[in-house]
Amino acid sequence: MTTRSNTYEWGEGVFTLLSWFKKERVRDARVLVVGAGALGNEVVKDLTLFGVGHIFVVDFDRIEISNLTRSVLFREEDAFEHRFKADVVAKRAMEINPQIKVVPIVGNLFSDVGLALYRSVDVIIGCLDSRLARYQLNRMAMRAGKTWIDGSIENLTGVVKVFTPGINCYECGLSREEFNIIMLRTGCADVVRTQASQGRVATTPISASIVGAIQSQEAMKMIHLDSYDSEHLPFTTLQGKMFHYEGLTNSTHVYRLASWKKNCPSHEKWGPVVTDENLSADMSVKEAIIELKEICDCRTVEINLMNNKFIETIISDSPEKEFEVRIPESKLDEVIAGNTEMRMLSYRTIFHKKFFENIDVSFPYLDLTLKQIGIPHYDILKVSTEKGEFFVELSADKKLFE
Incomplete structure (x- = not known):
């Protein structure tokens, strides 16, 4: 029996009109999205609409009522039933586009996601809310030799940074104070320290939409990189750069972000x-x-x-x-x-x-x-x-x- 989702091809006659878009490349692409909150909702929604074939969503948290104001894939009953964010995001994404596969991973990005999965994807997208999580994701991406796209939002402000091995590194760009905060949270090797819960940060659905869209757009570029000669790319990427959006003044800027220090422990690539x-x-x-x-x-x-x-x-x-x-x-x-x-x-x-x-x-x-x-x-x-x-x-x- 043929299902309705198999009677047409997603995006045909729409994205195929784009000069740079490679249908097969997107259909076969694998993207790892770490974090399923406001940004993760927007990123997964966009990748789903583009028809990215395999999306993996990592998050250990459950949905709260406060998440509903800026998370397009969550519903009231999800919060009342305390469902896992990753599970709900995966389910709703495949309701939007039944022709893709979205796999939820309820767990920690550092201890519950195998490094081989990191190596198997085309690009990694970080939708995280703490320095510690970004520090850990950077370590995993560098070991796997993969580009990762970081997004952050606060109030009407949003930032997107793209980290690529050999060009720039999240850990290399940390100030001494930021690094000390991370070390305090990870604790000493022989002492258990209960991690302080993260305080809520004021954000808006508009900031999440804008930053999530830029992250998704960069991911689509990363997916297509191997399809073009590096000297004749039809687009410019944010590799080694930072995109900054300020909603209060409706201003955007792109800055160079190429911090790569010698002997940084994050630069260890696991291989062969x-x-x-x-x-x-x-x-x-x-x-x-x-x-x-x-x-x-x-x-x-x-x-x-x-x-x-x-x-x-x-x-x-x-x-x-x-x-x-x-x-x-x-x-x-x-x-x-x-x-x-x-x-x-x-x-x-x-x-x-x-x-x-x-x-x-x-x-x-x-x-x-x-x-x-x-x-x-x-x-x-x-x-x-x-x-x-x-x-x-x-x-x-x-x-x-x-």
Whole structure:
């Protein structure tokens, strides 16, 4: 039976009239949108209308009543039922255009989205509301060697910045004060600090529409870059630049933004990448280590958990008490909040962590899966061996994101 969505081709006779538009390129494009609030709504809506074939939406937050004033894809019942933003955005986008696929990822961009997914997309769009989230997204984009488009709004003001490896870097452009704030929020390696909730910022649906539209337009340009000779591009991009919109005075400016410092830790690109069709985050740690030894042709392997350490126990200072948790670090705040005793202690004491940052055959929980120790599906493992360092993709998980 033929469905109505298959009886016509989305955008035919409309976008195909644009001289620079490549229908097949857009249909096959993959875009990762991080953040599903006001900006994320606008960006996903625009990409959906353009007919971008694969859109991945990442957000861990739930919809609130306050989101309804500037989020075109949310409805009142979504807020009353506390639905996840990513789920609702994906559902509504595919209602608009049934010919595309929008995949929601309810989780954290740093610990719940595999690096192989970042590598698989054409462009990344950041619709975030904190320096920490931008810092983390920049790290992931640089490791994957991908351009990412940052958007921010406040009141009637909006800013779009495009960061491309080798040209500019978000971390390189941070002031000392901004960097210190990020480091304070991430905390020391052995101390749990409850992250302060983000205060609401006054914004308007107009600012979100304008900034989201510029981000989407830049994404379409990035999707088409490989279709043209670099010397004969039919458009100009914002790579290495910043677009600033001021609604109070109806003014726009474009500034150069090319900060690229030597020895910045964000510039580490993970590669070359070894693919392994047998490796999945659903494998046990023991099975993964055996497979890695074979793939790397090594006697010893050690998996680095630099994104998401495995916490065995946490210990309170006063009173001195130990709590066994056995969870990824990304789940720690949630576990503390859900345990009455730990939650009460967290207001008046410091928790120290006993954790594993590197996993080898001596790891006492070898029967846990890679997912259970904090490694997401379709990730890239950073593996140390006697022959050096390897980057190995969990290629068996690719089917989850096709």
